[in-house]
Amino acid sequence: MRAVRMTAPGVLEQTEVPVPTAGPGEVLLRVGAVGACHSDLHILDAPAGMFPTPMTLGHEVAGTVDQVGAGVSGWSPGDRTAVYGIIGCGHCRACLRGLEDQCRVVPVGGVGLSRDGGLAEYVVVPASRLLHVGDLDLSQAAPLTDAGLTPYHAIELARPRLRPGTTCVVIGIGGLGHMAVQILVATTAVRIIAVDTSVAALDLASRLGAHEVVRAGPDAVEQIRTLVGPPPDGADVVLDFVGADPTLTTARQVVATGGQLLLVGLAGGTLPVRPVADEPPTVPLETSVVVPFWGTRAELQEVIALGRAGQLHADVQTFPLDRASEAYEALRRGEIHGRAVIMP
Numbered sequence: 001m002r003a004v005r006m007t008a009p010g011v012l013e014q015t016e017v018p019v020p021t022a023g024p025g026e027v028l029l030r031v032g033a034v035g036a037c038h039s040d041l042h043i044l045d046a047p048a049g050m051f052p053t054p055m056t057l058g059h060e061v062a063g064t065v066d067q068v069g070a071g072v073s074g075w076s077p078g079d080r081t082a083v084y085g086i087i088g089c090g091h092c093r094a095c096l097r098g099l100e101d102q103c104r105v106v107p108v109g110g111v112g113l114s115r116d117g118g119l120a121e122y123v124v125v126p127a128s129r130l131l132h133v134g135d136l137d138l139s140q141a142a143p144l145t146d147a148g149l150t151p152y153h154a155i156e157l158a159r160p161r162l163r164p165g166t167t168c169v170v171i172g173i174g175g176l177g178h179m180a181v182q183i184l185v186a187t188t189a190v191r192i193i194a195v196d197t198s199v200a201a202l203d204l205a206s207r208l209g210a211h212e213v214v215r216a217g218p219d220a221v222e223q224i225r226t227l228v229g230p231p232p233d234g235a236d237v238v239l240d241f242v243g244a245d246p247t248l249t250t251a252r253q254v255v256a257t258g259g260q261l262l263l264v265g266l267a268g269g270t271l272p273v274r275p276v277a278d279e280p281p282t283v284p285l286e287t288s289v290v291v292p293f294w295g296t297r298a299e300l301q302e303v304i305a306l307g308r309a310g311q312l313h314a315d316v317q318t319f320p321l322d323r324a325s326e327a328y329e330a331l332r333r334g335e336i337h338g339r340a341v342i343m344p
């Protein structure tokens with residue numbers, strides 16, 4: 001079968017590999033769709049030894065059950081599924097609580113992270129990772145597993161503050177941010193302020209229900225402050241889906257005293273937290289900073305329910321498998337609107 005693999009750090013190649021077989025407790029999926037994630041670029045750019053090579057990339061997967069391994073019950077060939085990508089150890093304190101995103105033993109383990117992922121015609125996954133998607137289009141189901149789940153999890157963490165009438169600033173209306181806007185619309189009564197450098201992304205945010213949009217730039221902080229009030233007032237919650245120095249600076253300058261700043265994007269920026277050294281403080285007093293990672297299996301089931309109810313729709317650009325590297329190059333150049341989805 002064809003597979004798109006990282007054969008060495010930084011090297012993405014289309015190769016022929018044997019169709020894998022499902023071992024005990026596993027399922028062989030015929031891959032329908034795979035989202036191309038910024039994290040895949042981080043995996044490609046990571047130093048040697050951080051991730052196994054060769055490894056098939058793709059951690060945002062939906063497909064159809066082809067074969068079930070020994071001891072698997074509840075799944076049959078033809079079932080349409082989404083894959084919960086994280087594979088925790090299953091027995092640490094976090095995993096036992098269903099928080100596999102916080103596994104204490106396997107910090108970043110999963111499909112396309114520590115074993116072969118979905119950028120191939122077939123992939124083997126543990127049966128415990130599968131969730132039914134009903135008649136949801138697989139090109140929609142795949143992005144729900146990360147581009148949908150990651151913002152959903154971040155919003156869940158912020159939910160006690162997201163009371164009716166509060167304000168949430170969403171920075172970065174890309175693959176995750178455009179899903180965040182819809183999740184906020186569907187599950188809260190907050191005022192949503194979308195921030196992005198791209199006018200097209202801001203138009204998308206408005207169409208999806210953002211109440212205000214602000215173009216990122218030198219006067220973005222002032223513009224947001226006119227909407228949310230100057231310090232010590234501000235936004236109750238700020239979701240930063242970029243995580244670069246400029247977006248983190250904006251985030252900490254507009255979050256309210258006692259608010260919450262969630263750093264989701266992996267652009268590698270620095271957030272200084274120095275409460276008394278500066279006036280005004282680098283991060284407002286009583287503000288909580290959270291660094292969410294992906295989400296839980298239970299949350300994915302809820303994300304799929306939103307998708308099936310028509311309340312969460314990924315804006316996708318599809319590519320065939322042999323154009324996967326083109327999708328990643330476009331992603332790296334910032335030219336993908338919404339989510340790039342590769343259809344093996």
Ligand SMILES: [Zn+2]
Pocket residue numbers: 037038039040059060146
């Ligand atoms: Zn991802």
Ligand SMILES: [Zn+2]
Pocket residue numbers: 088089090091092093094095096100102103104105106
């Ligand atoms: Zn664990």
